[in-house]
Amino acid sequence: MKAAAIALPRSPARPYAASVIGLAVLAAVPGFVGLYQTQLLTYGLIMAIAALGFNLLLGYTGLLSFGHSAYFGLGAYTVAFLLQWLGLHSMELYILLGLPVAAIVSALFGYICVRHTRIFFGILTLALSQVLYSLALKFFWVTGGTDGLRVPRPTLLAGLIDFAGSGGFPRFIRSYYYYVLGVFVLSTAIMWVIVHSPFGKALQAIRDNETRARFLGLRVRRFRWAAFLLSGTFTGLAGILWVPLNGLTTPDVLYWPFSGEIVFMTLLGGFRSFFGPIVGGIAFTFIKTYAVASTEYWQLLLGTVLVGLVLLLPTGIVGGLSQIAKRLRETKESAT
Amino acid sequence: MSILAIQLLNSLFYASVLFLIAAGLSLIFGVMRIVNLAHGSLFAIGAYTGAWLVGQAIGFGVPAAWLLLVIPIAALAAALIGIVIEPLLLRPFYRRAEEYQLLVTFGLLLILEDLMRLVWGGLPLTADTVMDAMPVVHIGGLVYPGYNLLVIVIGIAAAVVLWLLIYETKFGVLLRATSQDRRMASALGLNVGLVYVAAFAIGCFMAGLGGAIVVPSHAAVLGMGVEALILAFVVVVVGGLGSLKGALVGALIVSFVRTAGIQFFPEVELAVLYLIAALVLIARPTGLFGTA
Numbered sequence: 001m002k003a004a005a006i007a008l009p010r011s012p013a014r015p016y017a018a019s020v021i022g023l024a025v026l027a028a029v030p031g032f033v034g035l036y037q038t039q040l041l042t043y044g045l046i047m048a049i050a051a052l053g054f055n056l057l058l059g060y061t062g063l064l065s066f067g068h069s070a071y072f073g074l075g076a077y078t079v080a081f082l083l084q085w086l087g088l089h090s091m092e093l094y095i096l097l098g099l100p101v102a103a104i105v106s107a108l109f110g111y112i113c114v115r116h117t118r119i120f121f122g123i124l125t126l127a128l129s130q131v132l133y134s135l136a137l138k139f140f141w142v143t144g145g146t147d148g149l150r151v152p153r154p155t156l157l158a159g160l161i162d163f164a165g166s167g168g169f170p171r172f173i174r175s176y177y178y179y180v181l182g183v184f185v186l187s188t189a190i191m192w193v194i195v196h197s198p199f200g201k202a203l204q205a206i207r208d209n210e211t212r213a214r215f216l217g218l219r220v221r222r223f224r225w226a227a228f229l230l231s232g233t234f235t236g237l238a239g240i241l242w243v244p245l246n247g248l249t250t251p252d253v254l255y256w257p258f259s260g261e262i263v264f265m266t267l268l269g270g271f272r273s274f275f276g277p278i279v280g281g282i283a284f285t286f287i288k289t290y291a292v293a294s295t296e297y298w299q300l301l302l303g304t305v306l307v308g309l310v311l312l313l314p315t316g317i318v319g320g321l322s323q324i325a326k327r328l329r330e331t332k333e334s335a336t
Numbered sequence: 337m338s339i340l341a342i343q344l345l346n347s348l349f350y351a352s353v354l355f356l357i358a359a360g361l362s363l364i365f366g367v368m369r370i371v372n373l374a375h376g377s378l379f380a381i382g383a384y385t386g387a388w389l390v391g392q393a394i395g396f397g398v399p400a401a402w403l404l405l406v407i408p409i410a411a412l413a414a415a416l417i418g419i420v421i422e423p424l425l426l427r428p429f430y431r432r433a434e435e436y437q438l439l440v441t442f443g444l445l446l447i448l449e450d451l452m453r454l455v456w457g458g459l460p461l462t463a464d465t466v467m468d469a470m471p472v473v474h475i476g477g478l479v480y481p482g483y484n485l486l487v488i489v490i491g492i493a494a495a496v497v498l499w500l501l502i503y504e505t506k507f508g509v510l511l512r513a514t515s516q517d518r519r520m521a522s523a524l525g526l527n528v529g530l531v532y533v534a535a536f537a538i539g540c541f542m543a544g545l546g547g548a549i550v551v552p553s554h555a556a557v558l559g560m561g562v563e564a565l566i567l568a569f570v571v572v573v574v575g576g577l578g579s580l581k582g583a584l585v586g587a588l589i590v591s592f593v594r595t596a597g598i599q600f601f602p603e604v605e606l607a608v609l610y611l612i613a614a615l616v617l618i619a620r621p622t623g624l625f626g627t628a
Contacts, residue, residue, distance in 0.1 A: 058435070064434075064435045064438065066438070112614065112618055115618060115621075116617065116621055118434060119371055119434055119577075120617060120621050122371075122438065123371070123569060123573055123613075123617070124614060124617050126566075126569070127569070127570070127573065127610045127613045127614045127617070128610070128614055130566055130606070130610045131607045131610040131611055131614070134604075134605075134606035134607045134610065135604070135607050137606075138602070138603045138604065138605070138606065138607070139603055256562075256566065257562065260373075260442045260445075263438075263439060263442070264439070264442070267439060296453075297450045297453065297454055298450075299446040299447070299449055299450040300446070300447055300450035300451065300454070302443075302446055303443045303444065303445070303446030303447035303448075303450070304443070304447060305443075306439060306440075306442065306443030306446065307425065307440055307443035307444065307447070310429075310436050310439050310440045310443065311428060311440075314432075314436060
C-alpha cells in the first residue's frame, strides 16, 4: 500500500528516463576508467543479473531462497562442461545451451521447494544447493574438485570477435563489457515486463496475502513454481556470463555462503524496488573487491555492513535514497 | 566383527557431537523462532577456545589429567558470547520478518568467522595432548582411543541433563510456556527477555561444548563452523526443528548414514545426507518429531 502511494504521483515516463540516463552512463564508463575498473563493473553487471533473478522470488513472490548459488554454479559448470566435452568456444552457444540446463534444474528444484514457504522453503533450497556442491566437490575426475575447471576466453558474436594472440586480454575485457551490458539490458527489460505483467501482479498478490490470492482463483503453487523457474534461470544466466570472465569455476560458487552473498547484495540495493538488486549487485562487487584488497579481514567488514544495514537501512540503498528524495520533495513543497 | 564395533563407536562419537550442535540449534529455534546461521561458528569458537586453553595450560605445566577441565570452560566461553549477542543483535528482530533474522545471523556468521581468524590465525589449532593422555581401549585386537568413549558418554549425559532441564524443572516449564505462546507467557508476568537470553546461552553452551569435546580428536580449522552448521541443519530437518527427541534421532541417523557413506559410497556421502533432508522435508515438513 505504502509503495503504491509513493509511486502514484510520479509520471510513468520517469523510470524510463532514468534508465536511459543510467544506460548512457554505463555505456560511457569504459572510456573514462581503466581496464581493471571496467572488469570490476562487468562483474558487477553479472551479479546484478543474478540478484535481479533472485529478487523475483524475494521481492515479488515473498520467498527467501538460501540456495541460489546452485543455479549460478550450474550455469558456470555447464559452460565448463560444454568446453570440455564438446569443445565449444562460442559464447552464444554457451548461453543457448546453458539456459535450458539452468531452467530444467530450476524447474525440478522449484517443484520440490515451492511446496513450502518461509523458513522451510529457505532450508530446502539450501539443502538442494548443497547436493550440487557436494557432487562438484566429490566427483573430482569430472569437475576437477576444489581445483575447479578452467574456461579460457570464448569467441563472441558467433566467432566474429576472438581474442587469440597478443593483446587478447585488454581487447577481451573491453568487448566483453559491452557484451555483458547488452545481455544485462535485455534481461532487465525482460524482468521489467515480467513483473509488470498480470503474472507479476499475481505474484505480488500472493506475496501480500496468500489466502486472498487463492480465493481470487490463483493457483498459488503453480505461480510460485513459475517464479522459481524464471528466477533460477536468470541467476543461471549470470553464472554463464561469469565463468569466461573469471576464467575458472570452482565449487565455491555452489557453496551456500555464496547464496548468502546473493541475498546480501539484493538487500544492499533494496529488495522492495525493481532497480534495487541492480544497484546492490554493482555496489556489492565494488565493496567486496575493495574490502578484500584493503584488509585480510574483509568478512568482518562485510558482516558488520550487513548487520548495520539490516538494523538501520532495511530498505537498502535505493529505498534509503527514495526516502531522502521524498523528504526533499516534501520540504520543497512546504516551502513554496 | 571388531571393525563393525569400531564403526559403531565412530557413529556414536559423531552422533554425540552432532547432537550437541543440533540440540542447541533446535532449542534456540523452538523457543525464539530464530534459525541461527551463526550457530556453527559458536561450535567453532568452542573448539578454538578449547584448543587454545589446552595450549596455554600445557605452557603453564598443568598435568594432563587436569586438561579435561578445559572442556566446560570453553563451552562457557561460547555461552558468554551468546549472552552478549542475544540482547545486542537479535532482540531488535523478533518483531520483524524472518528474512531479516536470517540475514542478521548470516552477518554474525561472517563477523565471527573472521574474529576467529583474527584471534587464532589461519593455522589449525590442535589439542591432541588431551587425547594422547587418555588410555586406549582394545576391541578384538584393534586399539581404539578411550577419549572417543568419553565423548560418547558426554553426549549421552548432555542429552539426559537437557531432557531433565526441559521437562522436569520449573525453568523448563517457563521455557516451554514461552515457546508455545510468547505473548501469553509475557502477559502472565513471565520475564520473556530473560528466558530468551537463557535459552540462547544454553544453545550456545551446547554448541561450544560440542566444539570443545571434538577438538582433541579433530584440530580446530577455519570453516569448520560453516560445515558443521549444514550438518546440524540436516539433523534438525530430519528430526524436526524445535524438537529435542528429533535432534537426538536425527543426529543418530545422520552419523550412521555418514559412517556407512564414508565406508561404502564416499563420493555421494554428503549428497545422500542432503537428499535425505530434502526427502524428509517433502514428505514430512515438520520432520520426524516436529510439531511446529
